[in-house]
Amino acid sequence: MVKKKYPQRKAYIKEIAGRRIENLYQLADEQMNSDPVLAQKYATLARNIALRMNVKIPERYSKRICIHCKQLLRPGINCRVRIRSKPTPHVAIFCKNCRKFMRKNLKYKKVTGNVTKENPFHEGKN
């Protein structure tokens, strides 16, 4: 028997998974102060759903996950955020759970040539 494929159904399931991930991360964020263990449970569940259904975690949450222990981080509660300049400008995030550092580089775009020609704000005047 040939197995039928339902692309519409798959998209619908992914949409539901995305909504559930969003809800779970929101709950985890709310519970962070009062019950960190429950918050971590929510975050783990959301991550497992994302991995199983091949759905991207929203960027505002994926940037706040420890790459070593996968815990949802919040500055002041379970992580420490510092700006460092050496060797290159970066944000150093220290996870208090696994006591490891994460580094996020700050990239600067070099401005070369005549910028005013490409500036979109100057187009309206002429």
Ligand SMILES: [Zn+2]
């Ligand atoms: Zn960690």
